[in-house]
Amino acid sequence: MGKRKKSSRKPTGPRKREPLESSFTCLFCHHDKSVTVRIDRKEGIAQLFCKVCDQRYQSKVNHLTEPIDIYSEWIDAADAAERDATVTRRPVASSKFSCNVNEYQSRLSFRPPNAIEQREGGEIVVAFDENLQTVQMRSAQLGSGPEKDGFTFDRVFPPGTKQPEVFDYGVKDIVKDVLDGYNGTIFAYGQTGSGKTFTMMGADIDSPELKGLIPASLNKSSSQLWNPMRTWNIL
Numbered sequence: 001m002g003k004r005k006k007s008s009r010k011p012t013g014p015r016k017r018e019p020l021e022s023s024f025t026c027l028f029c030h031h032d033k034s035v036t037v038r039i040d041r042k043e044g045i046a047q048l049f050c051k052v053c054d055q056r057y058q059s060k061v062n063h064l065t066e067p068i069d070i071y072s073e074w075i076d077a078a079d080a081a082e083r084d085a086t087v088t089r090r091p092v093a094s095s096k097f098s099c100n101v102n103e104y105q106s107r108l109s110f111r112p113p114n115a116i117e118q119r120e121g122g123e124i125v126v127a128f129d130e131n132l133q134t135v136q137m138r139s140a141q142l143g144s145g146p147e148k149d150g151f152t153f154d155r156v157f158p159p160g161t162k163q164p165e166v167f168d169y170g171v172k173d174i175v176k177d178v179l180d181g182y183n184g185t186i187f188a189y190g191q192t193g194s195g196k197t198f199t200m201m202g203a204d205i206d207s208p209e210l211k212g213l214i215p216a217s218l219n220k221s222s223s224q225l226w227n228p229m230r231t232w233n234i235l
Contacts, residue, residue, distance in 0.1 A: 022067035027078055029053040037067035046070040105154040107170045108135060111195035112159040124159065132156045162209060163202055167216045175220045186213060 020041075023033040034052040039045075039061055048057040048070055057074045113122045127136045129150070136150035155169050174184040188196040202212030211219075 020067055022071075024067075024071045026050045026053060026055060027075055028055050035071070037070045039065060039067060039070065041065075048074050107155040107157065107166075108153045109157040109161065109166060109195065109199055110159045111198070128156055128158055132158070163199075163211060163213075163216070164208065166199065167213055171213050171217055172220065175217050175224075179221060179224050186217075 020037075020039040022037050024035040024037065025032050026034045029050060029052045031050070031052045035048060035050045035055070037046060037048045040047075041061065041063060044060055044062070046059050046061045046065065046067075048059075049055065057070075057077065059070055059073055061070070110124075110126065113124070125138050127138055128134065129136075133154070133156060134150040134152050135156055157166055157169075171186055174186060178184045188200050190196050198212065200212045200214050202210050202215065204210040205212070205215040
């Protein structure tokens with residue numbers, strides 16, 4: 001009788017399940033294929049991370065979960081967090097006129113009469129209420145038109161208002177919001193000669209009393225960024 005040939009096949013055990021991996025575009029830094037989703041079905045968890053901006057997310061999974069499901073779940077969670085931040089975020093408690101998220105505010109500034117206007121006998125033709133929020137044309141006080149009650153703004157700066165006061169009431173809190181990660185825009189609008197350049201740039205950027213909103217904003221943001229007491233949490 002012939003000898004039975006021994007099989008060369010190695011015994012096989014249960015197949016090892018390799019973790020699933022897929023790459024996607026980052027929701028935050030927008031780099032293509034920078035986000036990796038790794039699913040470990042044995043452990044029942046999924047981990048998502050971006051190799052560029054280091055955004056991370058973790059979730060539980062089942063045997064049917066695919067990487068695209070985790071990616072979609074991450075986007076939904078980020079959208080929900082952004083909505084919650086918009087609704088619940090409150091202005092700084094100590095500020096008098098704090099800016100709110102997604103809100104436009106208008107502030108009206110009046111410059112003093114210049115030398116030519118004074119020489120020609122020019123006069124101030126507007127009046128302000130005690131709260132510095134309403135402007136009324138003096139010529140309209142005896143009239144009956146809609147301008148009789150004046151025009152209301154978030155803040156009015158009468159002629160002679162110092163630059164630091166304009167910054168404190170109009171810009172300081174926007175700078176704080178920007179440092180907290182929120183978008184903010186400040187722009188001046190008005191006719192030629194109304195004082196836009198003086199308000200935004202100032203007469204002397206090295207003078208605390210004369211520098212405008214732009215250099216004051218840069219100084220404020222720089223001092224906050226280099227403040228050793230300020231901490232940053234990178235998510």
